[in-house]
Amino acid sequence: MWGTEWPRFEVIKQDTQHSPPQMVGSVHAADPEHALLVARHVFVRRPAAYALFVAPAEAFFHVSQEGLKDLAPRREGGPEEAYWVFAKRSHRRSMVYGDLVGRFLAQGPEDAIAQALLQAQGVAFWAVPERLVVGTEPTEEVVESWFAPAKDKRYRLQSYYGLITAKGVEDA
Amino acid sequence: MLDPYLKEALVARLTAWADDEVVLAQRLSEWVGHAPILEEDIAIANLAQDELGHAKVWLELRQELDGSDPDHLVFFRDPLEYQNAVLVELPKGDWAFTMVRQYLFDAYENLWLKEAAQSAYPPLAEAAGRILKEEKFHLRHSSLWLERLGQGTEESHRRAQEALDTLFPYVRQLFQLLPTDEALVEAGILPDLRALEAPYLEEVEARLERVGLRPPQGGYVPKSRQEHTEYLWSLLAEMQSVARWDPEAKAW
Amino acid sequence: MVKLRIGYPEDPDYGERLAEFEARIARGEKIEPGDWMPAEYRRQLIRMISQHAHSEWVGMLPEGAWIPRAPSLRRKLILLAKVQDEAGHGQYLYHAAETLGITREEMVAALLSGKAKYSNIFNYPTLTWADVGIIGWLVDGMAIKNQTMLAQCSYGPYSRAMVRICAEETFHHKQGKEAVLLYAKGSRKQRQMVQDALNRWWWPTLMMAGPHDTDSPHTPLLLRWGIKTKTNDQVRQEFLNEHVPELLEAGLRIPDPHLRYDEKTGNWIHGPIPWDEFWKVINGEGPMNRQRLLARRRAHEEGRWVREALEAYAQRQLAQAAD
Numbered sequence: 001m002w003g004t005e006w007p008r009f010e011v012i013k014q015d016t017q018h019s020p021p022q023m024v025g026s027v028h029a030a031d032p033e034h035a036l037l038v039a040r041h042v043f044v045r046r047p048a049a050y051a052l053f054v055a056p057a058e059a060f061f062h063v064s065q066e067g068l069k070d071l072a073p074r075r076e077g078g079p080e081e082a083y084w085v086f087a088k089r090s091h092r093r094s095m096v097y098g099d100l101v102g103r104f105l106a107q108g109p110e111d112a113i114a115q116a117l118l119q120a121q122g123v124a125f126w127a128v129p130e131r132l133v134v135g136t137e138p139t140e141e142v143v144e145s146w147f148a149p150a151k152d153k154r155y156r157l158q159s160y161y162g163l164i165t166a167k168g169v170e171d172a
Numbered sequence: 173m174l175d176p177y178l179k180e181a182l183v184a185r186l187t188a189w190a191d192d193e194v195v196l197a198q199r200l201s202e203w204v205g206h207a208p209i210l211e212e213d214i215a216i217a218n219l220a221q222d223e224l225g226h227a228k229v230w231l232e233l234r235q236e237l238d239g240s241d242p243d244h245l246v247f248f249r250d251p252l253e254y255q256n257a258v259l260v261e262l263p264k265g266d267w268a269f270t271m272v273r274q275y276l277f278d279a280y281e282n283l284w285l286k287e288a289a290q291s292a293y294p295p296l297a298e299a300a301g302r303i304l305k306e307e308k309f310h311l312r313h314s315s316l317w318l319e320r321l322g323q324g325t326e327e328s329h330r331r332a333q334e335a336l337d338t339l340f341p342y343v344r345q346l347f348q349l350l351p352t353d354e355a356l357v358e359a360g361i362l363p364d365l366r367a368l369e370a371p372y373l374e375e376v377e378a379r380l381e382r383v384g385l386r387p388p389q390g391g392y393v394p395k396s397r398q399e400h401t402e403y404l405w406s407l408l409a410e411m412q413s414v415a416r417w418d419p420e421a422k423a424w
Numbered sequence: 425m426v427k428l429r430i431g432y433p434e435d436p437d438y439g440e441r442l443a444e445f446e447a448r449i450a451r452g453e454k455i456e457p458g459d460w461m462p463a464e465y466r467r468q469l470i471r472m473i474s475q476h477a478h479s480e481w482v483g484m485l486p487e488g489a490w491i492p493r494a495p496s497l498r499r500k501l502i503l504l505a506k507v508q509d510e511a512g513h514g515q516y517l518y519h520a521a522e523t524l525g526i527t528r529e530e531m532v533a534a535l536l537s538g539k540a541k542y543s544n545i546f547n548y549p550t551l552t553w554a555d556v557g558i559i560g561w562l563v564d565g566m567a568i569k570n571q572t573m574l575a576q577c578s579y580g581p582y583s584r585a586m587v588r589i590c591a592e593e594t595f596h597h598k599q600g601k602e603a604v605l606l607y608a609k610g611s612r613k614q615r616q617m618v619q620d621a622l623n624r625w626w627w628p629t630l631m632m633a634g635p636h637d638t639d640s641p642h643t644p645l646l647l648r649w650g651i652k653t654k655t656n657d658q659v660r661q662e663f664l665n666e667h668v669p670e671l672l673e674a675g676l677r678i679p680d681p682h683l684r685y686d687e688k689t690g691n692w693i694h695g696p697i698p699w700d701e702f703w704k705v706i707n708g709e710g711p712m713n714r715q716r717l718l719a720r721r722r723a724h725e726e727g728r729w730v731r732e733a734l735e736a737y738a739q740r741q742l743a744q745a746a747d
Contacts, residue, residue, distance in 0.1 A: 004724075004731055005209065005528045006738075008519075025519045025585075027211050028528060030320070030734035031741060037313055041215035042515055045508065046592070062426040064458035091454045093575065095588035124456040124580070145308040153221065155498065156505045161598035166674040169605045198492060201500075204507055205488035206719070208727025210481065210515050217508035220491075221501055228497050243496045267730045323740070324733025331729070414553045415495035420611040424495040424603075 008057040009035035010128070012086075012100070012135075013043055014050045023086050023097035023126065026057055032134040040136075040146050046156055049147040053135035055128045061109030065123045073107075073114035080105045082130035083112035087122035098126050174293070178359055179237055181352035182293065184255070185362060186234040187245070188350060188397055191256035193227035194246055195404075196277065198411055199264045208267055215313065219274065222306050229299050236295065243424075247415035251405045255350075255397040259342040261404045268321050268331035269339070275314035276343050279376050281307045287363030296361065315379065322383030333385055341391025343376075344369065350397065426457045428525050430466060438462075449650040454580035457523040465649055466524050468642065469579055472651065473521040474531045479543035480514035481535075482716050486550040487559055495553060502599050503556060509596065513589045520581040536721050544702060545632050547710030554607055554614070554621035560600015562622075562629045566663045568593055570633065573659060578650030601670075608674040622671070623679045630694060631702045633660035639699075664692040 006028045014021040024043055029035035035054040043052070063071060083106050086098030101120045106112035109127035116125065136142050154160045174182065200220035207213035231242035259277065264270050285307060288300035321332040347369035349357070356362035377387045415424065431441050441460050448455065455461055488507045494500035518528045534540035545563055550556065571593060575586040607618040634656035637643055646652040654662075669692075671678055682695025704710065 004728070005532065006731065006735065008522065008528075025516055025588075026522070027515075028209065029211060030731075031738040034316060034320070034734065034738075037316060038211040038215055040309070041218050041313075042211055042512060045214075045218070045505070045512065062458060064426075064456040066429070066459045067427075088456070088580070091452060093583065093587055095584050095591065097581075097584065123454070124458070141308075145305045149222070149306040149309070152225065153501075153505065155502050155599075156509075156592075156595060158594040158598050161595065161602055164598060164602050164605060166605050166608070166670070169609050197500075201491045201504060204491055204504065205484035205511075206723040206726075208723070208730035210511055210518070213484075213511045214508055214515065217504050217511070221504045221508075224497065224501055224504070228501075231497075243498075246497060247495065267727065320734050320737045321730075324737045325729070327729050328733030328736075410492050414490075414493045418611055418613040421495075421614055422611065423606060424499055 006030045009039070009054040010057050010060055010126075011035075011039040011043055012053040012055070012084075012133075013039075014052070015048050016050050017138075019050075021051070021053060021084075021100040024095070025097075027054070029054075032056075036134055036136065044147055044150050046153070047147075047150045049150075050143060051136050051138055052146075053133050055133045059128050059132045061113070061127045063110075063113060063125050068117075068125075071110055071114060073111040075107055075111060078107050080107055082106075083109060083127045084130055084133060085112050085116040086126040087116065087120050088124040089120065089122045091123060098122075098124065101125075103130065174237070177352075178355055178361065181350075181356050182296075182361060183234050183238055183240075184350055184352050185356060186230045186237075188255040190227040190230035190234070190242075190245070191254050192260050192277075193223045193230065195254070195256040195407065196260040197221075197224040197227065198407055199260065199262075200270070200274075202264050203270065216270075219310060219313075222310065226303050226306075229303060233295055233299060243415070247412045251400065251408050252398075254400070254404060254408065256400075256404075257342065257345045257397065258394050258399060258401055259339060259345065261401060261407060262339070262342075263403055265335065266331055268328065269335040271314055271317040271321060272332055272335040273339050274310070275318045276339055276376065277346075278307060278311040278314045279379075280343065280346050280372060282311050283368050283372055283375075284363055284365060287368065291362065292360035318379070318385075319383045322380075322385045329384060336380070336385055337388045337391075340388050341393050343372075344393045345397075347372070348396065426523065426525075428457065428466070429460045430463050431460055432463050446648070449578045453578075454583060455578050456580045462649075464645070465579075465651070468646060468649075468651060469582060470521055470524050470526055472646075473517055473524075473582055473585075474526070474534070475541050475543075477514045477517035477521060477531065478535045478540055479546065480510045480517060482542045482720060483546045484510045484514075485716055485719055486546055486548070486712070487556055489550060490553060490556050493553065494556075499603070506560065506596050506599065509592050512592070513585075516585040516588055517582075520579075520585040523581040532724070536717070536724055538708070538717060541706065543632060544705045544710065545628050546716060547705050547713045548624070548628050549712050551624070552617050552621060554604075554617040555625065557600050557603030557607060557618065558621040558625045560596050561604050562600070562625055562667060563632065564593060564596040564600060565667055566629055566632045566659075568597055569659045569663050569666075573652065573654045576650075576653045582651075604676075605674050608676055619676060622676055626679050627698055627701075630660060630663075630697055631699075633657070633663065635699070635702070636697075660694075661691055664694060665690070668692040 008026045008028050010026050011024050012021045013024045027035055027038045027042055029038050032054055039052050039054055083104050085101045085104055087101045088098045101116040104112040104115045112127045113125045197220045200216055203216045207216050231245060234240055285300045285304040289297055289304060291297040321328045347365045353362055357364045380387050431438050484507050491503050494503050571586050571590050575583055575590055577583040604618055607614040634640060637655045637657045640656055643655055680695045684693050686693050
């Protein structure tokens with residue numbers, strides 16, 4: 001039973017071609033295609049974005065710093081598949097959940113995170129099978145029609161208003 | 173520089189486009205705070221802003237031609253002066269009505285904007301190209317809804333079909349020329365909208381059929397953009413109520 | 425999915441775990457979903473975050489009513505974007521609460537049944553266009569003080585939602601201030617309208633920060649666990665010190681005959697707040713409580729067939745993919 005709010009999809013946003021995809025929040029949507037569209041509406045109201053990805057929230061394996069010591073990656077010579085692993089690297093103030101550490105061929109999410117730990121430390125980790133990740137195409141047309149228009153909506157930015165004082169209004 | 177007749181014709185055309193966008197944005201904005209789910213509330217507020225932004229683009233192009241003030245045109249023109257198509261002024265109805273209308277309008281915008289991006293009047297070509305990018309995303313969104321409503325439940329299918337039955341005849345009005353349009357078409361400034369009607373119907377009818385909806389036959393088609401329904405007066409009365417409330421106000 | 429580790433006072437290792445937990449907070453570490461946390465910490469967070477999310481969602485209504493009437497293209501775009509942001513902020517906050525193992529269905533159901541609370545301020549009506557300006561400048565001004573404080577919250581997901589919200593919310597404050605200052609120097613009717621709006625919103629805005637510290641039983645625990653980092657009275661004081669001089673400079677009258685500046689502390693001191701009214705409104709007897717809930721219920725009911733349609737479509741796609 002899905003309840004009244006549809007399932008939840010984690011949203012991953014990549015701000016520029018050269019920045020890491022980041023977990024920014026989630027959307028409730030009926031299916032992956034719908035999730036990707038509403039993710040654009042919810043998370044790209046303001047610039048900037050280069051790509052968006054969604055994956056079912058229930059497919060994410062999550063472990064925090066305290067759970068890392070109990071992490072028991074199994075390596076039994078079974079089949080491998082690709083996982084995306086994200087890490088929150090420190091306790092510093094931030095608006096994103098985790099940055100993509102990389103893509104790892106692994107026998108399970110624990111194994112993928114164990115591999116990621118060789119590259120990155122962090123206070124929390126997430127892993128999701130790549131086959132469940134759906135994203136925008138990295139074409140100029142998509143970037144131009146999905147993401148570029150947010151740049152023209154300048155009234156959403158505080159910088160648009162400048163310094164506002166009673167004196168300024170009188171002088172105008 | 174445009175000759176005076178073409179200039180006047182372009183002013184009329186830009187105003188008609190702007191009126192479509194203003195009135196549609198007004199209908200969309202009535203959903204804000206009341207959509208079926210939080211994410212779609214955010215989405216529909218984007219659609220309303222985008223359409224209103226497009227109105228602003230058209231009115232600013234007009235301003236360059238005749239110095240008119242966009243806000244004055246929007247907030248101080250009477251219903252009989254509005255040149256919007258009837259399609260966009262009909263009350264918002266249910267979510268199916270709103271999404272089917274959005275699909276029909278988005279498909280039309282995608283088609284004519286692509287042509288207008290080749291306009292011989294460079295500011296129009298530039299603006300059309302820019303707006304087209306955003307409209308491509310709109311069409312993705314409304315096509316997605318069309319498909320899901322058409323193929324969702326019996327109830328959603330029934331509601332989408334009823335909406336289509338009401339709305340479909342009105343799309344034909346979008347392809348009519350204003351009395352002054354002919355000269356713009358000849359000058360290569362405006363695409364010949366009449367020639368876009370057949371490709372539009374072909375594309376839209378094919379998609380409707382794919383999602384299990386039936387384009388209705390017949391129905392009343394308004395004969396010019398002078399025609400409206402009784403819904404326009406109250407839409408504009410509310411929209412203009414604050415601006416007209418205080419004639420002494422110099423700025424808002 | 426995350427496995428939560430929740431500690432109860434009857435657990436044998438509760439004391440030891442609690443000491444570690446509090447030491448982490450004292451070191452400025454964030455608590456992440458999956459880290460050990462006292463059940464009461466989770467309960468307080470769910471209560472606060474969901475109330476906060478409901479406030480954003482219900483908060484769309486009083487201002488949203490004015491989107492169709494905004495008096496210029498620019499103001500209409502701004503208000504659309506602002507009310508939309510409130511939906512977005514509700515959306516981020518529901519997500520933050522969901523990391524604690526509660527679903528949005530459960531939270532929405534609590535709101536629609538009238539069980540859950542949301543900010544009192546949204547139970548007042550918006551009577552004129554100037555209310556939109558006053559809400560932006562003052563109501564959002566108070567909200568920002570609170571949100572800036574909550575961005576320091578010890579719970580990672582709540583803090584992250586707040587950082588994102590603060591980044592967006594500043595524009596809400598600025599657009600409101602811009603409008604109010606313009607109308608305060610505008611035509612006779614504009615001046616009257618904006619003063620009237622200030623008169624009506626002043627006290628509800630001060631009450632937004634919550635009861636005085638002496639009447640706020642949760643506060644010591646919330647401070648101890650870093651859920652809040654300032655008390656209600658501290659937040660209210662920061663709001664006053666920023667906004668009073670600017671309102672006065674704009675030539676507006678603040679409807680508090682006892683309002684005074686205290687040279688010694690540099691604080692603006694307000695007169696007695698009408699708390700009786702606050703408690704009445706919070707208990708359902710405010711001017712718009714029933715309308716707000718009705719509007720939310722109506723949208724939920726009218727949207728039901730839409731949500732069912734998409735669900736049916738998605739289930740069919742899944743079934744076809746499985747074939």
